[in-house]
Amino acid sequence: MNTTMTRFSQLSFKSAFFTTFALSLFITSCDAPDPEPEPYESGVVVLNAGNFFDNNGTLSFIQNRSTTVSTDIFQATNSRRLAGSMQGYNEIDGKGVILVDNSTAGQDKAEIVEIGTFKSLGTLAAPDIENPRQVVRVSANKAYITCWGATGDFSNFYPNPGYIAVVDMASRQVVKKIPVSKGAENMVVSGSEVLVGSVGGEKALTVIDLNTDTVKSKVELGNNPDPIGLDATGQLWVYSAKEMIQMNAQTKAVGSRLKINTTADRNVGNITFGRDRQNIFFGLFSYAADGTVKGETYSFTIRDASISLATPFIRRHFSGMAVDPTDGTIYAGVTPSYKQAGYVVRYQPNDRSVKDSIRVEIAPSGFFFK
Amino acid sequence: MIGLFGSGAMAQPGPVSLSAVTVRATAPERFGAGQKLQRIDSAALGQFRFQNLSELLMLQTPLAFKNYGGGQIATVSFRGTSPNHTAVLWNGINVNQPMTGQTDFSTLPVLGFDQISVQYGSAGSAVGSDAIGGSLLLRTLPDFAGVGLRPTAGVQIGSFDNMQVQAGAQYTGQTTEQGQGAGKTVVYSNTFNNRYPYRERGFYYIEPTTAYQQGLMQDLFWRNRRGGQWSLNTWLTDYAVTVAPADTLGRERTRTQGYRTQLSYEADRWTLRVGWLRDVLDYAKRDFSRPSHSLTDRLLTRLEREFMHTTANGNAWQVRLGGEVVHYRTRVDGYGGQLITENRADLYALLRYQTQRLTVSANLRQGFVTRFDPPLTPSLGADVRLVQRERVGLTARASVGRSYRVPTLNERYWQTLGNPDLRPERGLNAELGLTARFQPSPAWQLTSDLTAYRNRIDDWTYWNPDRGYRVENLQQVLARGVEWSGTVAYGQGRWRAGGRVGYALTRSSQLLAYNAYARDIVGKQLPYVPVHNTSLMAYGSYRDVRLTVQSVVQSRRFSTFDNSQSLPGIVLTDLVLSAPLKLGPVRARLQGQVNNLFDALVLNVKQNAMPGRSFALGLVVGN
Numbered sequence: 001m002n003t004t005m006t007r008f009s010q011l012s013f014k015s016a017f018f019t020t021f022a023l024s025l026f027i028t029s030c031d032a033p034d035p036e037p038e039p040y041e042s043g044v045v046v047l048n049a050g051n052f053f054d055n056n057g058t059l060s061f062i063q064n065r066s067t068t069v070s071t072d073i074f075q076a077t078n079s080r081r082l083a084g085s086m087q088g089y090n091e092i093d094g095k096g097v098i099l100v101d102n103s104t105a106g107q108d109k110a111e112i113v114e115i116g117t118f119k120s121l122g123t124l125a126a127p128d129i130e131n132p133r134q135v136v137r138v139s140a141n142k143a144y145i146t147c148w149g150a151t152g153d154f155s156n157f158y159p160n161p162g163y164i165a166v167v168d169m170a171s172r173q174v175v176k177k178i179p180v181s182k183g184a185e186n187m188v189v190s191g192s193e194v195l196v197g198s199v200g201g202e203k204a205l206t207v208i209d210l211n212t213d214t215v216k217s218k219v220e221l222g223n224n225p226d227p228i229g230l231d232a233t234g235q236l237w238v239y240s241a242k243e244m245i246q247m248n249a250q251t252k253a254v255g256s257r258l259k260i261n262t263t264a265d266r267n268v269g270n271i272t273f274g275r276d277r278q279n280i281f282f283g284l285f286s287y288a289a290d291g292t293v294k295g296e297t298y299s300f301t302i303r304d305a306s307i308s309l310a311t312p313f314i315r316r317h318f319s320g321m322a323v324d325p326t327d328g329t330i331y332a333g334v335t336p337s338y339k340q341a342g343y344v345v346r347y348q349p350n351d352r353s354v355k356d357s358i359r360v361e362i363a364p365s366g367f368f369f370k
Numbered sequence: 371m372i373g374l375f376g377s378g379a380m381a382q383p384g385p386v387s388l389s390a391v392t393v394r395a396t397a398p399e400r401f402g403a404g405q406k407l408q409r410i411d412s413a414a415l416g417q418f419r420f421q422n423l424s425e426l427l428m429l430q431t432p433l434a435f436k437n438y439g440g441g442q443i444a445t446v447s448f449r450g451t452s453p454n455h456t457a458v459l460w461n462g463i464n465v466n467q468p469m470t471g472q473t474d475f476s477t478l479p480v481l482g483f484d485q486i487s488v489q490y491g492s493a494g495s496a497v498g499s500d501a502i503g504g505s506l507l508l509r510t511l512p513d514f515a516g517v518g519l520r521p522t523a524g525v526q527i528g529s530f531d532n533m534q535v536q537a538g539a540q541y542t543g544q545t546t547e548q549g550q551g552a553g554k555t556v557v558y559s560n561t562f563n564n565r566y567p568y569r570e571r572g573f574y575y576i577e578p579t580t581a582y583q584q585g586l587m588q589d590l591f592w593r594n595r596r597g598g599q600w601s602l603n604t605w606l607t608d609y610a611v612t613v614a615p616a617d618t619l620g621r622e623r624t625r626t627q628g629y630r631t632q633l634s635y636e637a638d639r640w641t642l643r644v645g646w647l648r649d650v651l652d653y654a655k656r657d658f659s660r661p662s663h664s665l666t667d668r669l670l671t672r673l674e675r676e677f678m679h680t681t682a683n684g685n686a687w688q689v690r691l692g693g694e695v696v697h698y699r700t701r702v703d704g705y706g707g708q709l710i711t712e713n714r715a716d717l718y719a720l721l722r723y724q725t726q727r728l729t730v731s732a733n734l735r736q737g738f739v740t741r742f743d744p745p746l747t748p749s750l751g752a753d754v755r756l757v758q759r760e761r762v763g764l765t766a767r768a769s770v771g772r773s774y775r776v777p778t779l780n781e782r783y784w785q786t787l788g789n790p791d792l793r794p795e796r797g798l799n800a801e802l803g804l805t806a807r808f809q810p811s812p813a814w815q816l817t818s819d820l821t822a823y824r825n826r827i828d829d830w831t832y833w834n835p836d837r838g839y840r841v842e843n844l845q846q847v848l849a850r851g852v853e854w855s856g857t858v859a860y861g862q863g864r865w866r867a868g869g870r871v872g873y874a875l876t877r878s879s880q881l882l883a884y885n886a887y888a889r890d891i892v893g894k895q896l897p898y899v900p901v902h903n904t905s906l907m908a909y910g911s912y913r914d915v916r917l918t919v920q921s922v923v924q925s926r927r928f929s930t931f932d933n934s935q936s937l938p939g940i941v942l943t944d945l946v947l948s949a950p951l952k953l954g955p956v957r958a959r960l961q962g963q964v965n966n967l968f969d970a971l972v973l974n975v976k977q978n979a980m981p982g983r984s985f986a987l988g989l990v991v992g993n
Contacts, residue, residue, distance in 0.1 A: 051930075053976065054929055054975065054976065054977070055976050055977040055978075056929060056930075056935055056977060058935075071934070072935075078573075080572065080573045080574065081574075081977055083574055083575065083977040083978070084977075102575070102976075103976060104575075104577050104613055104614055104620070104976065104978070105613075105614040105617040105619065105620020105621065106578070106614055106616075106617050106620065107575045107577070107978075123573075150617060150619040150620050151619065151620065152619050152620075152655070152656050153654075153655040153656045153657065154655075159619055159656075160619070287838060290837055290840070291786075291787075291834075291836075291837030291838030291839070291840040292836060292837050292838070293838070336835070336836070336885075336886075336887030336890075337835035337836065337887070337931070338835060339835070339897065339930050339931045340887065340890055340891060340930050340931045340932040340934065341890065341930070341932055341934040359890075361934060361935070362930065362934075362935070
């Protein structure tokens with residue numbers, strides 16, 4: 001393949017990838033205290049997507065909330081690379097799951113690691129895991145991984161339905177595949193249900209019964225419904241087609257649809273809850289004629305009757321964003337290019353001032369707080 | 371029997387054969403006094419006849435390759451530059467693929483060329499565009515001496531269900547009243563099924579690929595009684611490589627086809643050359659029947675006139691004046707699919723002056739491109755033979771020269787991302803070298819070659835991620851380094867032994883901070899350019915049985931511009947044993963090869979493992 005083609009398709013690919021990193025479950029271990037602190041016990045895991053065709057996504061670790069960064073922590077422990085784009089990370093009952101998306105078909109995987117050391121405990125490989133998108137804990141020792149399955153070319157990128165790989169964390173095996181919408185993407189766990197969004201052009205949210213691992217129902221909401229999470233009052237928020245939809249998580253009755261009133265060339269990304277789930281941040285960005293990306297970050301509260309775009313929360317667009325649940329600090333990823341390390345810029349939640357900027361690795365696009 | 375030799379020797383008169391009938395136009399490297407030229411020796415050409423040029427050059431030169439493995443693309447970094455900074459000349463014509471401006475070295479066979487030389491450093495004034503880091507010179511030559519028909523055939527079976535078949539013939543007619551004809555035909559077919567017995571090595575996947583390569587080389591020569599010579603050279607290639615072939619949705623296929631033919635007539639110091647080059651590239655994912663298609667035709671005409679004068683005291687002047695016009699016609703889906711045409715022209719004057727101790731060359735070239743003119747490109751170089759004795763020779767050389775690169779068609783015409791307003795890249799290269807040879811006794815021969823260079827390239831193009839990968843003249847790169855190589859050869863009776871050691875230190879870095887984050891890049895080693903590169907080759911032979919060990923040791927290669935990530939260093943060792951075989955009246959040669967002898971783990975640029983130890987057995991009959 002020639003260089004330009006590589007770069008061009010990478011661009012199209014990347015732009016399809018502006019995904020949100022939903023706040024992950026926060027697990028505290030109640031086991032006997034470990035006498036020796038492990039290297040990655042407490043801090044922030046930064047997900048660096050990497051450059052797609054270089055297969056060089058990594059995890060960085062910010063010790064506690066300091067400015068000390070350990071880079072490529074999986075490689076540091078296991079003396080090998082993950083060899084793919086970094087697609088997701090979550091911790092399930094004492095084990096971490098890293099989603100790795102390789103540029104070559106059939107080489108994707110999920111690495112299961114010890115959470116304190118990131119020592120590899122096992123690998124889930126293709127065809128069980130193909131184009132993994134997100135991993136969540138659904139119950140004790142059970143994880144769901146959304147997967148696109150094998151993708152096609154750009155004329156038909158999602159030739160397959162997506163699926164959820166049901167992982168038994170004890171045996172570290174995929175025990176079942178649940179077919180869902182094509183382009184299966186983000187999940188939100190709500191009681192005994194898992195709500196599954198998608199980016200493949202379908203309109204319904206898929207509802208899974210997590211006890212039986214079967215599809216329970218589909219809820220039509222709008223194009224590419226993206227479940228954001230449950231807010232402080234237990235209401236479910238879903239993003240679809242420039243609308244923030246608030247709905248009853250149990251009955252699925254739509255409460256309100258808040259329109260993001262903007263032009264067609266503006267894209268929505270980086271949707272994440274603020275501290276205490278009282279507000280929602282999102283980014284709006286567009287490509288200028290000269291190819292530069294211009295964008296800002298906005299915020300609205302879960303009680304707002306409409307979304308105001310009058311004053312951006314931060315006049316900048318990021319390659320990833322999340323809020324530290326312990327103190328509300330905003331972690332924002334900056335990607336100067338996919339061929340050099342990016343930065344994490346930390347903002348104070350109250351006055352929106354920049355606290356500091358930390359150099360991490362390529363394309364910081366997600367965060368996991370522990 | 372020296373494996374390779376440094377160049378000072380090449381600048382001397384001798385290797386260029388002047389036919390008895392006429393003065394042939396000499397190769398452009400003859401005007402490269404002061405520069406380093408490395409000619410790959412014929413033993414290596416024979417030994418590597420089943421391999422591609424990236425494999426040969428990686429083991430025998432400091433050229434570094436960005437390799438995807440398994441028959442996929444291998445691009446070169448010559449003296450710390452980009453893949454489109456190496457000119458690849460086939461019988462004097464630049465055959466870099468015009469869309470990308472580079473050559474996939476995995477598609478260049480070793481077989482079929484009579485002479486392969488590596489010209490180090492800028493040669494913009496003698497060669498034209500692209501010759502910024504160096505040039506690769508591939509040449510086919512007539513053999514008028516060996517009258518008769520000499521057929522040859524070869525087959526090699528390798529690990530992973532890989533097989534290569536070659537056949538050819540060399541033919542030379544009797545000299546008649548009209549003249550004499552000679553020619554050569556070579557066909558080759560390589561099938562790389564790459565059925566690896568493992569899916570991964572050291573937790574790194576081996577990328578599943580298959581590759582098919584077919585080629586035909588046809589060279590015909592006719593020299594007439596009036597001293598003229600016709601040459602008709604044709605080289606056709608059809609290569610296809612498929613990644614993940616078993617995955618019917620995710621598989622990707624890249625097919626490249628090359629049609630190259632040129633006709634030249636040399637007489638009375640005039641040379642007229644016409645050529646047609648067609649490059650086709652088809653890339654498809656999933657459904658191979660609807661690929662993204664690229665096609666570029668080039669029609670070339672070149673006229674050269676040589677003037678020679680020898681003074682009374684034996685000093686020789688040689689001047690070559692030349693002009694070339696190339697018409698480009700390109701249709702590429704990525705450019706919008708419409709026909710784009712442009713014309714390029716070059717005018718040049720090359721001068722060589724030679725005395726007993728000194729060879730000087732001074733060259734000048736001006737290129738003209740539709741809507742886009744490269745700069746005037748001069749160069750000056752000299753070889754000084756400091757010591758010239760029977761057993762000891764010492765030659766110093768120095769050169770300084772400009773170089774340039776016309777932006778590729780992709781860089782200018784790719785929809786949205788291409789930039790028609792790009793400026794040409796401009797390089798300024800200076801180098802110093804010292805070549806020594808020493809023959810302490812008739813049995814021993816030693817050579818040593820040391821070169822230091824500095825090459826600054828302005829307006830280096832960059833697909834700028836800040837602007838959605840639009841291409842801009844953003845960077846300024848300084849490449850500098852030191853190269854040393856030494857050879858030793860020993861011969862006593864029927865025993866021969868020898869070896870070559872080469873070492874290159876390459877520092878190539880970006881100088882300009884063009885945005886806030888570029889300060890993380892300034893001064894850092896360019897990606898995929900190893901700082902240290904060592905190659906070793908040792909051989910021993912008794913009669914015609916020859917054992918060769920060759921090894922390349924490369925320091926880590928950074929994969930990012932800020933040097934925050936790297937690919938681990940490489941240690942690769944190959945072992946080759948070849949022996950003659952008698953098949954009745956037919957001469958044959960059997961060659962066994964062990965690749966990656968120590969089963970080292972090497973990662974390609976996609977973080978896939980390259981294959982481990984593998985074996986190949988080849989048989990060549992005839993010739």
